[in-house]
Amino acid sequence: MDLxxxxxxxxxxxxxxxxxxxxxxxxxxxAAYQRRYPDMNFRISHDKKTDSILxxxxxxxxxxxxxxxxxISIRKLRSLGKEASVDEMVWLPFTxxxxxxxxxxxxxxxxxxxxKIEADIIYGQFKDKEGTIVSGMIHKCERGxxxxxxxxxxxxxxxxxxxxGEKYIVGYPLRALLKEVLVEPRNENQxxxxxxxxxxxxxxxxxxxxxxxxxxxxxxxxxxxSGYKTKIVVASTDENIDPxxxxxxxxxxxxxxxxxxxxxxxxxxxxxSDSLEVLIRGALKPAEINRVELFGDGVARVWLDDDQRSxxxxxxxxxxALASQLTGVEIQLVQTNKSAENDTLExxxx
Numbered sequence: 001m002d003l004x005x006x007x008x009x010x011x012x013x014x015x016x017x018x019x020x021x022x023x024x025x026x027x028x029x030x031a032a033y034q035r036r037y038p039d040m041n042f043r044i045s046h047d048k049k050t051d052s053i054l055x056x057x058x059x060x061x062x063x064x065x066x067x068x069x070x071x072i073s074i075r076k077l078r079s080l081g082k083e084a085s086v087d088e089m090v091w092l093p094f095t096x097x098x099x100x101x102x103x104x105x106x107x108x109x110x111x112x113x114x115x116k117i118e119a120d121i122i123y124g125q126f127k128d129k130e131g132t133i134v135s136g137m138i139h140k141c142e143r144g145x146x147x148x149x150x151x152x153x154x155x156x157x158x159x160x161x162x163x164x165g166e167k168y169i170v171g172y173p174l175r176a177l178l179k180e181v182l183v184e185p186r187n188e189n190q191x192x193x194x195x196x197x198x199x200x201x202x203x204x205x206x207x208x209x210x211x212x213x214x215x216x217x218x219x220x221x222x223x224x225x226s227g228y229k230t231k232i233v234v235a236s237t238d239e240n241i242d243p244x245x246x247x248x249x250x251x252x253x254x255x256x257x258x259x260x261x262x263x264x265x266x267x268x269x270x271x272x273s274d275s276l277e278v279l280i281r282g283a284l285k286p287a288e289i290n291r292v293e294l295f296g297d298g299v300a301r302v303w304l305d306d307d308q309r310s311x312x313x314x315x316x317x318x319x320x321a322l323a324s325q326l327t328g329v330e331i332q333l334v335q336t337n338k339s340a341e342n343d344t345l346e347x348x349x350x
Contacts, residue, residue, distance in 0.1 A: 016117060022046045024117070028110035029053055032102035033094075040069050043091065057094040061086050119184050122153055126181045126191060133203045134178045134193070138170050148174055148193060155191035163195050164227035166263050175261060177203060196226035201267075204258045205232070209247050217243045220272045223325040227265055228315065231283060231322045235272035244269050276300075276327065283323035287312035290336050300329045303336050 007021045026044040033042045033055060041058040059072040061084045074086055084090050136150035145158040146168045157176055168174070179194035194200055202219055211217040212234075221233040234243040247269050248255045259267060270282035277292040280300050289312075291303040304312060312333055313320050324331050 010114070016114070020117060021114075024110055024113045026053070027113060028106035028108075029055070031109040032098050032106035035105050036098045036102045037069070037096065040094075042094065055094045056091040058089055058091055061088045061090060115185070119190060122190050123181055123183055125151075125153070126178065129178050130181045131199065131203075132178055133175055133200070133207065135173060135175050138168050138172050138174050140170060141168050146174075148176070150191065153191065154189075155193050156189035157193040157195065161192075161194040161196050163263055163265065166195075166227070176200065196224075198222040198224045198230070201230050201232070201258070201262070204261055205247065208254050208257050209249075211241065211246050216241055217246050218272075221326055223322040225318050225322060227263075228318050229266040229268065229322060230262075231268045231270065231285075231326050233270045233272050233279070233282075233326065244271050270326075276329070280323065280327050280329070280331065283326045284312045284320065284331070287319075294329075298329050299332060300327070301332045301334055303334045305336050309333060309335065 007018055007025065010016060010021050011018055023046075026046055030042055030044045033040075033044070043056050043058070045054045045056075046052075047054040059070055061074050061077055062071045063074060063086055065071045065073050072090070072092065074084070077084060077090065080092070082090060082092075134150050134155070136148040136155060138146060139149040139154060140147040145156055145160075146162065148155045148157055155176075155178075157174075161179065162168070176193035176195050177197060177200040178191060179197070180192040182190045182192070184190070201224060202222060205219065206213040209217065212219065216236065216238055218235050218237060219232060220235050222230065224230040232247075234247055236243040236246070246254075255267065255269075259265070268283075268285045270279070270285065273279050273282070276294060277300075280292050280302065281289045284302065284304075287304060287308040289302055289304050289308070293301045293303075295301070302312070311319070312323075314322075320331055320333070
């Protein structure tokens with residue numbers, strides 16, 4: 001069997017090492033011969049001089065042969081120009097045929113080994129990038145998600161991890177969080193991307209705001225409803241640094257690229273406070289709060305004017321839900337005007 005054409009094609013197609021591919025082909029052929037001759041012991045090697053597969057079988061040297069498959073007479077061995085003593089083991093060329101079924105087995109083993117080698121290479125290349133933002137080009141849009149090409153490697157962005165309403169066009173650039181690098185592909189996917197997590201937004205702030213990357217401004221808490229709004233609480237380790245202004249930038253120069261990346265999703269940046277009351281006020285932005293009353297059972301009652309109620313609740317209750325998630329308390333809204341002083345809206349969150 002000539003190997004040069006097969007191996008060179010695989011080298012060109014897969015970009016793998018020739019020596020590695022040579023060993024893989026030999027492993028596949030060994031599986032084929034073992035399938036056809038299960039009671040015989042083979043070894044397969046690549047004869048580089050003839051560029052062919054060398055198949056050898058192990059036999060015991062005997063005086064009188066009782067099993068042709070596992071034995072060879074000392075007389076026949078000497079006629080082949082080889083020397084050995086009786087009861088010694090020798091490796092001899094094997095010329096027995098294999099059929100279509102055995103060749104299919106060899107192909108299966110070779111394909112499986114190549115997939116494993118490629119998976120190991122990808123894992124080694126990307127594992128240390130897990131949890132960071134990666135950039136690529138949209139390669140294909142499938143029913144279950146988006147295939148993204150990153151450094152000639154295909155990654156997968158599931159629909160469940162895409163921003164609602166976002167459109168994906170083949171050939172367009174895309175940034176996403178490298179959520180997970182699998183040891184072996186799952187449904188042909190080894191790199192899993194994400195654009196809906198708070199971690200994705202946090203990494204965007206680290207890219208756009210040097211003070212966040214350097215730790216001068218810390219992200220204390222985050223809550224996000226992708227496609228709608230992210231609420232982020234920030235604090236400064238330097239009293240001379242305004243954490244909110246630093247994240248926004250002069251004229252919004254720092255926040256605008258993040259908003260663009262998120263496709264118009266809103267971001268509320270809130271200054272950290274040790275006071276839970278102050279934190280709740282900030283968390284309910286853009287609503288203006290009149291008074292906050294805290295209860296020991298994880299409940300906060302919030303008084304606000306009637307025209308601020310819809311702002312506090314937000315679209316489909318999402319603003320107040322995010323505020324509750326951010327502060328860790330159940331928020332009850334109470335209207336200030338006397339005609340509705342007993343009118344409360346209780347919102348319960350798991």
